[in-house]
Amino acid sequence: MQILLLALRRLAASLPTLLLILVGLFLLLQLAPGDTVDALIAQMGGGDPAMAEQLRTFYGLDAPVVVQLGRYLLRLVTLDLGFSAIYGKPVAEVILERLPVTLLLMASALSFAFAAGMALGVVAARRVNRWPDTLISTLGLVFYATPSFWFGMMGIVVFAVRLSWLPAGGFEEIGSGNAGLTRVLDIAWHLVLPVATLALTYLATYLRIMRASMLEVLTLDFVRTARAKGLGETAVVLRHVLRNALLPGVTLMGLQAGTMLGGSVVVESVFALPGLGRLAYESVVQRDVNTLLGIVFVSALLVIAINFIVDMLYAKLDPRIVSGR
């Protein structure tokens, strides 16, 4: 019951955030010189001012900014994201085609980075200042310091070109007619390199956070209590330390969701994945304003949703959150 209340409170709090993002983005685009009509006329190779005026009236661009903003927000409420001139279909359709790829990439990378980072962090903390710790920490530093596009390219050179173990790009074998489990395996096979590339930087962050928070929690009084109960070291870590040490990592996961969406632009470009990140990049290049706005809207929704899930997870992990202490 209390957790439901918390969920409602968090949801209510995220609505103003969404509104703020949309209004801010809309106004920002208003500040940029030129509008859709200018872009259209430029594409047509010029036109007379009378036609431009007509077009502006047609698109509703002659109305005051506030009215335009109102119309834009009203359209968004009905989930109408407008029409993309470049792709020749509604923006919502374009985005929906690309969304699953990005979602799959992000979810896999985030889970992999989180799980592996946590596991390595625990190992490093248990063997602090001995060789496993040194090895893991050094590896973490390397992952953290290397840009992900370089990882991607090296991955392609080594695993795809030299060893031919993994495909160099794409989401699945095109035209293979795969279905069911074969298709799933095919997609998974294609995603190994992109997911690893996107995940490594984040893995290093989780590793460091987990190692530090494990070391901190291990010094707390209740760990001594657990030992005084006669628990073995493994049981102490599993039953008492781990959950307490997870909390900072979970917080970080919510914060990094946005960054990861940005990181997927690079990875999708390197591996030629038809995802949201690459769509965003293409719409910037092609000045497809409607699509760009739609992507920002969907991304904002995505980040808010992830943060909401993280908040709920946190409340589940830490009973002190719900009681408001």
Next chain:
Amino acid sequence: MSDTTLLSPPLLSIEGLTVALPRGADRPHALEDVSLRLAPNEILCVVGESGSGKSLTAGAVMGLLPEGVRATAGRILFEGRDLLALSPAEMRKLRGARIGMVFQEPMTALNPLRSIGSQIAEMFRVHTRLSGAEIDRRVLALLGDVRIPDPAAAGRAFPHELSGGQRQRAMIAMALALEPRLLICDELTTALDVTTQAQILRLIRDMQRRTGTAVLFITHDFGVVADIADRVAVMRRGLLVEQGPADEVLNRPQHPYTRALVAAVPPLAPPAPQPVSAEAVLEIDHVSKTYRKGGWLKRNRRVTHAVKDVSLSLPRGATLGIVGESGSGKSTLARCIVRLLDPDGGEIRLEGKDRLALSREELRQAAPQVQMVFQDPFASLNPRRRVGELVAQGPIIHGTPKAEAMARARELFGLVGLDPAALDRFPHEFSGGQRQRIGLARALAMRPRVLVADEPVSALDVSVQAQVLKLLARLRAQLGLSIVFITHDLRVAAQLCDHVAVMREGEVVESGPVAEVFARPAHDYTRALMAAIPGQGWTPPVAFGSEEPA
């Protein structure tokens, strides 16, 4: 009792235990040649100040010494087996099952993310093969045994949902779950309020009598020792200085250090009252302060009346003690007097002028008039600045030339009993008692009319506490200071204060001259507080402050 316990074979026998500290520590050995015996059904109190090695003794018995610290000589015989020779796996079987332990801080000693019930049940899960239903039944019975109200609900609760006393009861239930032969209590009641402490001590005694468990009780508080000990061992800097039946050690202490410790315990009887001026320097008139906790919905809103309609007055040159338990509002009141907090209503008049009516700028001008000394000597001094600067900073801000302020700081250092040459050191180079003296010098540098001291001796060792109390009494006489003294310790209040006010839940329930309040407490709560003071039946045989540790 001591005769019978001497005859029965010891349950625990520590023989010539030496524990080495890692290289680079302030001394090579944490414990040196310590020998202790504990018979079944006996309570042995190990008394000492911080750094005496009393907690490490317990750690050595539990096999839980900190990293880098290890026993280098001696034996720890428990039920005839040498614990130092056991493998980690064998030791784990003893821990919890045969030797239970309870720690000082009940909040942090419990895992905040797991329910009380599951943490107690873990004892059975680790050491027994009982069924889940049987474990649940036993957990409930244990929680009932330690007299937690509503055991079923307490079992489901998380640590933060219980009070400090309830958490400590849960800890005791956990430690006693498998009916260990030996229970180690490390500063069990130090973090608790005095009334809760009395209940917990009674609980320990009852449980101990019922189960025949031997108790190794580590404490720094002679009052507690007087209440529960069968035998007493006194430790200092890793050495056992005196050991014997409680009556012997408490009433006829032999070793000079034991005598000094006993002399540092403030007696309960207030000294003869000194004449107090009729003129009030500070008047607190119907002051209230509430804390609100937001929430859009009305029912989520929480209002805490931290200070409720308090009226008190402090005569010039006198000390007004404000005593109460945690949450009584005494610290909030202190902060209102200094105006670190703005009360919701009432007047606080200093020499007839209402301080609450002052504007920000006027208040800044008037800041020197009321100065504060804080509780924590470690957190209340900026670690990045030299102590001389810290003391001189206030006067310099208020326009004193730097040279003059530094000269004054040097003079003050002498006054509070510090070496004036230490002015350009940093706070971490001083001990807790010395830092509290620096805090005093800092407050006195402003030449305040009223000094507000919020638990200034609570974080200090008992012998240091006695020295700081003596210093405060001397400064009061020497400088004619008027002091508002906040404390939870009635013994301290009895020794230092002329007037005393007892607070509970934001209200002053009783106030008056200290001798009167102590001799004839009028309010039920004051009587309850008095009854809970540990060691009432014991009068320290050495006069207060007459002997100091060498």
